Amino acid sequence: MALLQLRDLNKHFGGLHVTNSVNLVLEQGEIHCLIGPNGAGKSTLFRLILGEHHPGSGQIWFADEDITALKSFARIRRGLSVKFQVPGVFKGLSVRQNLEIALQSRLHGAALDKEIEGLLAFLNLEAEQAQLAGNLSHGQKQWLEIGMAISLKPRLLLLDEPTAGMSPEETHMTGEMVRRLNAAGMTVLAIEHDMAFVRQVAQRVTVLHLGQVFAQGSIDEIVADERVAAIYLGQAHA
Amino acid sequence: MDIATLVFSALYQFGDAFAFLVLSACGLAVIFGMMGVINLAHGEFIMCGAYVTAATVHAGLPLPLGILCGTLASACVGVLVELLVIRHLYERPLDTIVATWGLSLIATQGTLIMVGSTMAGVGTPFGSFQVGAYSYSIYRIVLFVAALAVLGALYALFNWTRFGVLARATIQVPHMAAALGVDTRLIYSLTFACGAGLAGLAGGLYAPTMTLVPTMGATFIMEAFVTVVIGGADVFLGTAPAGGILAIVKSGMTSWQGQLFGQIGLLIAVIIVVRVLPKGISGFVLRERT
Amino acid sequence: MTGFLGLFRRLEGPQTLGRGPAFWALFALVLAGALAYPLFSDGYTVGNTVYFFVWVFIALSLSLIWGYGGSLSFGQTAFFGIAGYGYGILTINFGASYGFTWIALLLAIGMAALVAALLGYFMFFGRIGGVFLGIVTLAVTLMLERFMAQTAGPEWRIGAARLNGFNGMSAMPPLTIPWFGGPIVLFADVGLYYVVLAMLVLVYLALRILMNSSFGNVIVAIRENPERAEMLGYDIRKYQLITFVIGAALAGLSGVLYTVWGQYITPSSMGMTAASLPLIWVAVGGRSDLTATIIGTLVVLSGFQALTIYGSQYALVFMGVLLVLTVLIAPNGLVLGLITWVTKRVARRKQETA
Numbered sequence: 001m002a003l004l005q006l007r008d009l010n011k012h013f014g015g016l017h018v019t020n021s022v023n024l025v026l027e028q029g030e031i032h033c034l035i036g037p038n039g040a041g042k043s044t045l046f047r048l049i050l051g052e053h054h055p056g057s058g059q060i061w062f063a064d065e066d067i068t069a070l071k072s073f074a075r076i077r078r079g080l081s082v083k084f085q086v087p088g089v090f091k092g093l094s095v096r097q098n099l100e101i102a103l104q105s106r107l108h109g110a111a112l113d114k115e116i117e118g119l120l121a122f123l124n125l126e127a128e129q130a131q132l133a134g135n136l137s138h139g140q141k142q143w144l145e146i147g148m149a150i151s152l153k154p155r156l157l158l159l160d161e162p163t164a165g166m167s168p169e170e171t172h173m174t175g176e177m178v179r180r181l182n183a184a185g186m187t188v189l190a191i192e193h194d195m196a197f198v199r200q201v202a203q204r205v206t207v208l209h210l211g212q213v214f215a216q217g218s219i220d221e222i223v224a225d226e227r228v229a230a231i232y233l234g235q236a237h238a
Numbered sequence: 239m240d241i242a243t244l245v246f247s248a249l250y251q252f253g254d255a256f257a258f259l260v261l262s263a264c265g266l267a268v269i270f271g272m273m274g275v276i277n278l279a280h281g282e283f284i285m286c287g288a289y290v291t292a293a294t295v296h297a298g299l300p301l302p303l304g305i306l307c308g309t310l311a312s313a314c315v316g317v318l319v320e321l322l323v324i325r326h327l328y329e330r331p332l333d334t335i336v337a338t339w340g341l342s343l344i345a346t347q348g349t350l351i352m353v354g355s356t357m358a359g360v361g362t363p364f365g366s367f368q369v370g371a372y373s374y375s376i377y378r379i380v381l382f383v384a385a386l387a388v389l390g391a392l393y394a395l396f397n398w399t400r401f402g403v404l405a406r407a408t409i410q411v412p413h414m415a416a417a418l419g420v421d422t423r424l425i426y427s428l429t430f431a432c433g434a435g436l437a438g439l440a441g442g443l444y445a446p447t448m449t450l451v452p453t454m455g456a457t458f459i460m461e462a463f464v465t466v467v468i469g470g471a472d473v474f475l476g477t478a479p480a481g482g483i484l485a486i487v488k489s490g491m492t493s494w495q496g497q498l499f500g501q502i503g504l505l506i507a508v509i510i511v512v513r514v515l516p517k518g519i520s521g522f523v524l525r526e527r528t
Numbered sequence: 529m530t531g532f533l534g535l536f537r538r539l540e541g542p543q544t545l546g547r548g549p550a551f552w553a554l555f556a557l558v559l560a561g562a563l564a565y566p567l568f569s570d571g572y573t574v575g576n577t578v579y580f581f582v583w584v585f586i587a588l589s590l591s592l593i594w595g596y597g598g599s600l601s602f603g604q605t606a607f608f609g610i611a612g613y614g615y616g617i618l619t620i621n622f623g624a625s626y627g628f629t630w631i632a633l634l635l636a637i638g639m640a641a642l643v644a645a646l647l648g649y650f651m652f653f654g655r656i657g658g659v660f661l662g663i664v665t666l667a668v669t670l671m672l673e674r675f676m677a678q679t680a681g682p683e684w685r686i687g688a689a690r691l692n693g694f695n696g697m698s699a700m701p702p703l704t705i706p707w708f709g710g711p712i713v714l715f716a717d718v719g720l721y722y723v724v725l726a727m728l729v730l731v732y733l734a735l736r737i738l739m740n741s742s743f744g745n746v747i748v749a750i751r752e753n754p755e756r757a758e759m760l761g762y763d764i765r766k767y768q769l770i771t772f773v774i775g776a777a778l779a780g781l782s783g784v785l786y787t788v789w790g791q792y793i794t795p796s797s798m799g800m801t802a803a804s805l806p807l808i809w810v811a812v813g814g815r816s817d818l819t820a821t822i823i824g825t826l827v828v829l830s831g832f833q834a835l836t837i838y839g840s841q842y843a844l845v846f847m848g849v850l851l852v853l854t855v856l857i858a859p860n861g862l863v864l865g866l867i868t869w870v871t872k873r874v875a876r877r878k879q880e881t882a
Binding site for chain 2: 600659667668671675842856
């Protein structure tokens with residue numbers, strides 16, 4: 001069953017066609033990775049899905065509902081959640097309070113405390129719970145934000161470069177987190193450059209290039225595709 | 239009254255309002271547009287320009303030279319303020335508002351202590367002329383021309399000079415500009431001085447038309463704020479058209495119900511515009527373009 | 529019952545300084561001192577103390593909107609004035625019998641809240657924030673002062689109440705409690721002192737509960753990162769608007785109490801200088817904490833009063849310098865900085881001896 005459908009989505013910034021007739025179907029329960037050279041329009045696509053940008057034309061369907069005209073917070077309440085590219089934690093608040101703010105619309109009292117403990121363990125942040133989120137390492141901030149994003153128990157989790165700035169070990173741990181979440185039923189759409197991570201988690205991969213869907217398939221198909229290699233090489237030369 | 243005099247009267251009112259809005263606002267707009275800083279002491283820079291202009295005219299200088307002195311004096315104070323205060327707050331835009339607000343309080347009360355509650359004014363030059371049954375001040379026409387000249391000069395400064403190009407580069411990609419060897423601190427400093435100088439110029443130009451009191455800055459800032467809020471961050475795409483639109487609102491309301499309602503009209507216009515165009519006219523124009 | 533107890537638990541939390549028996553013992557001690565104070569003083573001095581308390585409410589409103597919510601508003605002074613004039617207009621027209629002054633107090637606060645709701649709707653739903661919010665609210669405040677200043681003519685009257693331009697409105701009745709055997713009129717001495725003190729304690733505790741509740745969590749989250757807050761499913765515009773309206777109501781309470789205290793109000797109570805003073809108290813105290821804001825307000829206000837002996841211009845210059853230096857050197861506020869420093873020292877000392 002399709003959970004998210006982008007139908008003929010277009011977004012211009014003046015003459016620049018950053019999203020060009022994008023059609024994308026995300027199946028319920030899959031981990032889907034979005035790759036592509038810089039400037040391919042990956043982050044813009046996320047912003048369109050989240051309602052931070054509005055498309056010039058086209059539709060966004062989520063769980064059999066047209067959400068194209070909805071405000072961001074309303075989309076979140078329908079079961080979307082996101083971790084931003086630059087970690088968006090509440091820097092001046094403690095790690096614990098960050099999680100509390102994410103959880104409080106769903107849980108109260110003792111249940112809330114119990115869920116926070118569980119999340120802290122899941123995120124390996126038990127020792128840091130009283131620290132200000134702004135004082136965490138970059139990798140820890142990423143985890144905290146993933147924790148906040150999954151606190152909402154979303155049906156679809158959007159991850160924008162979840163492993164940026166992480167060591168290979170941390171990247172691997174993040175991959176395992178994502179797989180555990182997926183095993184528990186969460187659909188995941190991730191933008192990622194780290195091919196080791198993509199290989200670790202992705203069931204399907206979509207390549208975005210110049211605002212268009214360039215290729216789609218399993219990770220092995222994508223790696224074997226010479227045209228995909230060519231656009232990355234072209235990027236390297238540019 | 240025949241149609242021609244009616245039209246002339248309306249145009250005159252419009253030009254007067256336009257000049258006041260643009261001259262009040264452009265210093266604020268340059269600093270906000272280029273640095274993202276709202277200078278709440280803007281009114282006091284205007285006051286400084288007016289006071290220095292009046293003082294030099296009393297000392298025997300002709301008015302244009304006096305205005306020049308007022309402009310330069312404000313610019314110098316601007317350099318000092320940037321160096322001592324603003325420079326340390328670039329990362330904290332809300333704190334710059336608070337700090338410049340404190341500076342405004344110091345300047346107003348300090349002037350009150352040192353100069354007293356009023357200062358002898360300067361007579362309005364050029365006299366007046368008659369159209370139909372009404373007489374009009376020639377100096378108001380001069381002010382309108384001055385407003386246009388300031389807009390033209392700013393356009394030339396930021397598009398055709400080395401300073402202007404470097405300034406815009408610094409604003410858009412500060413790290414890149416710094417990496418290319420541009421002294422970004424100097425650019426910020428000069429931009430702030432330029433904004434302060436423009437405020438001083440506004441003060442100097444209006445010195446002959448108003449009573450000089452330490453709180454005279456407050457007369458200008460409302461108009462300046464409103465123009466910058468409606469215009470947005472770009473002086474040419476924002477301040478100039480905002481000045482035009484607001485001048486119609488203000489002169490229309492003023493001739494209908496008096497000066498106070500002209501100002502209330504401005505305020506209502508701004509509150510409605512922020513709901514519709516949160517980034518101002520220039521934000522709207524830029525979004526359509528890019 | 530558990531819900532009620534839950535409220536008490538919210539008296540402490542991450543958003544407010546002070547927790548545990550030591551803090552509440554100190555709180556009780558200060559409160560006891562404040563309650564006993566009129567016994568050791570004369571009516572005139574007590575009346576002047578009320579004047580200090582009156583300003584604390586507007587300071588708290590600014591702490592709420594600016595310190596907790598992250599939106600700098602210069603509109604508090606406008607709401608102060610609207611409610612102050614509102615109370616005057618109502619009571620001059622309808623008198624003080626049958627406890628009407630209290631209804632007038634509520635109605636006047638309601639007026640300020642209503643104006644805030646309208647203005648806030650345009651600003652927050654237009655998604656302007658940051659510096660623009662500051663200048664739009666400042667423009668509103670200045671406009672209101674200019675408007676009131678030109679109402680000197682006899683045509684500016686609402687019922688029996690003349691607005692009186694720059695001279696302001698006066699001779700409105702003070703708060704009056706209807707009582708058997710004649711109403712109790714609260715002039716600016718001991719009676720009013722206890723009433724305002726009670727309001728202050730109530731507002732302080734209520735705000736502590738509010739800020740440590742889930743609502744307060746969202747408010748500080750919006751200050752820290754509005755985009756993230758929205759992406760957790762919160763309609764941040766609504767939260768900002770509600771905070772703005774609560775703040776306006778508090779500023780309005782300040783305005784009514786000011787009017788009640790001196791039985792007059794003038795346009796200059798909403799001018800530039802009037803708008804700058806609360807900002808200074810709150811900035812110097814520590815805007816992001818209620819307790820620090822109250823202490824800062826009372827300390828700076830007393831300092832200001834002491835300085836005006838040498839001339840109010842000098843005092844204002846000093847206030848300006850204080851504000852600029854605070855922003856440059858202790859951006860979180862002097863009182864708050866001092867409290868955090870001391871608690872850290874104490875904690876370290878405890879650790880060393882343990």
